[in-house]
Amino acid sequence: MKNRFPAQQREPTDRLRFLWLALGLLCWLFAANGRLDVPLAAWLSPLFLLRFTRTMHPLSGFLWVWLAALIVTIFWLYESNFYDTLHPFSLINLIILMIFLLSFTLMVVPYLLDRLLTRGVSFLGVLLASLIFPLGQVTCEYLRTHLVPYGFFFSPAYTQHGNLPLIQLVSITGVYGLSFLMTWFTSVSNGIWEQHFSWPVVRKTALIFLSVLMLVLLFGGVRLAFSVPSTQTIRVAGVSAQRATYEQAGSVDGGTDRALASTIFTTATNELLDASRQEARGGSKIIVWPELATYTFPEDEATLIGSGQSLTRTEHIYLEMAYGVYEHGETIANRAVLIDPGGDVAWKYDKAHPGMTLATVKDGPGIVPTAETSYGHLASVICIDAWYPDLMQQVGNKDIDLMLVPGLEWPGTYLWPSYDTSFRAIEYGYSLIRPAGMDLGMIFDYQGHVLASTDYYTTNQQITVAYVPTKGTWTIYGMIGDLFTWLCIASLIGLSALVVSLSLRKPKSAPTPMDSPSTGNAEEEQKAGKL
Structure with a gap:
């Protein structure tokens, strides 16, 4: 039987980690549901930020990305001239700032969940590991929207309003489905990056994601073509x-x-x-x-x-x-x-x-x-x-x-x-x-x-x-509401419980796939039981 654990534990390293943080922050500034939004930036920002947190200690990575979220919050408030509608230095300004900070904090939580849980889920397969980040995104976005005043701001899905074939997906899943798709791209792309673009290792996950993306775009194209308003x-x-x-x-x-x-x-x-x-x-x-x-x-x-x-x-x-x-x-x-x-x-x-x-x-x-x-x-x-x-x-x-x-x-x-x-x-x-x-x-x-x-x-x-x-016209989302979102939340809870269960059963000294950086040689890593 193959050894499932490498012999030594090493922390993942990336000399350019803070460059990825900087690039993630820069893209985030233009993907915060503001006047200066760039649709592509909403796809790239979480990719760079996830690359950063995957190479950091979980807590320190979370704090750095939270600091980035604070900068984005201040930039958004400046960009939107929000304070111009209020009295400066007032209590209500402080309350509003705290509300937006709470909202952005929930936006950062998926990075922490990914860093903590992906290490365990990787034993069950790269595909399941790639789902942790998007499941966390949907869960935290749902909590923001329902529990935090103004929490519906800052969904990455809204930055894509000009891409009509893509956004037809919301007629089935609501905006949460589009957020899931965008952050799943992040997770899959980061996995490919970590494996140094080794096709044999990433093929299955990449093909599944691309197939889903193509189906989404195909559905959007069909809906635009065959559900054209034709009534009086x-x-x-x-x-x-x-x-x-x-x-x-x-x-x-x-x-x-x-x-x-x-x-x-x-x-x-x-x-x-x-x-x-x-x-x-x-x-x-x-x-x-x-x-x-x-x-x-x-x-x-x-x-x-x-x-x-x-x-x-x-x-x-x-x-x-x-x-x-x-x-x-x-x-x-x-x-x-x-x-x-x-x-x-x-x-x-x-x-x-x-x-x-x-x-x-x-x-x-x-x-x-x-x-x-x-x-x-x-x-x-x-x-x-x-x-x-x-x-x-x-x-x-x-x-x-x-x-x-x-x-x-x-x-x-x-x-x-x-x-x-x-x-x-x-x-x-x-x-x-x-x-x-x-x-x-x-x-x-x-x-x-x-x-x-x-x-x-x-x-x-x-x-x-x-x-x-x-x-x-009739829509699936209009009938089932947030069923997709609840399935995502249930899946995140289930995978989290599975990770905890596995961590209690495996040897204490045994590291996980996330603990050692990819060598770039998929064949050697498979022999070592790393993948």
Whole structure:
């Protein structure tokens, strides 16, 4: 019987280990879900970082990568101008920084899991060893998304929004499946690297990964080619007030005279109604305002809604009015109201996750509203709500045809929030309209195609118009939800238990394959029982 353990234990070494750390950090800066994202960087960053941690003591490797995560956190906050929306040196800034650090810490945990567990799993085969890192990535990403405020940021999957064949995978697995695929590439590539590209050693694992990748791309290509929206289309529009008016309404604070504030709000409302009327007469059947498009005092809210009802009756349209309720110098509600062509209120929805920047706004009840219309089955959330899986899964299997997502961003996040939100359209099989202040106003179909886009910063008044299908499509993810993710979590737990069991049974003095560096001679290593 072959000896399964080499005679001596040696720590893996790599003289260039800190170069890999530096390259991993550099790529990570451009793969952090920011304005400067480079899709390829999201594939390369974890490869260099994993190469680094594989050649370090587990704890020291974890701490170095955590330090890299801290640098990326600070860079992302700087890049996004996040602090410009808050008061400097305030407690809320410190809380937000700690939240993002916690999120990034969970992003680093997969490297530690890989370093600790892969050593044991290697005895069961290179293929199983290659799965530890992606399983850890999916598990930690799921925990971030569900347990950490703003934890849905920083998924590597979102950096791939422009690769339509690849991202069709999320219609089966959600974004977690794409994250798994990207980090599995990392693990497999690192294994090939460690074996000095010795084809006989890495052939099986490499071919399995390439086969899966090809199947994913084939599925994406087939879905794009044969699931093209072919039903009747209707014209939809996202409209806003003029930029100066919109910004003036948003800047009203407690020091503004009430009469002046009322005048500013009325001006914004009238511009929105005029733009909506113009679009209705141009043929739009569903019109949506961006988040906090205007404001109203509590006692004037009925009047605001009444003006929308009058417009829908006259023009025979559906109108979603998104506005803030303002009282005592603060916004106390972030609301969206859908009015049907008969002037009836179909829903009144308060944002479920208003965020810490609007601390005076209470969380909404978190129930996604829906309405059956002659133009399809409609639903709506507001802005960041679309990134909370528990909320969006409420209507995942309810045949929604069009999702309305009024949005508003701070200037530094320009570009990526709208693109990231487009993943919901692919996951659940509906078209998505997202008019957004201080960002791109965008409309997507259920394959992720951009049907229309307008830039807040290059237009005086955003009017985003597109023809969207009146019928969505069925998706596997919409039916099974996060089943793939739960299978990944269960697999990680199972493999971890197996590693612990093996470690308790093997000789204490016996090292593992990870303990000695590859010589580059696969034949000698196999004879030594190393592989």
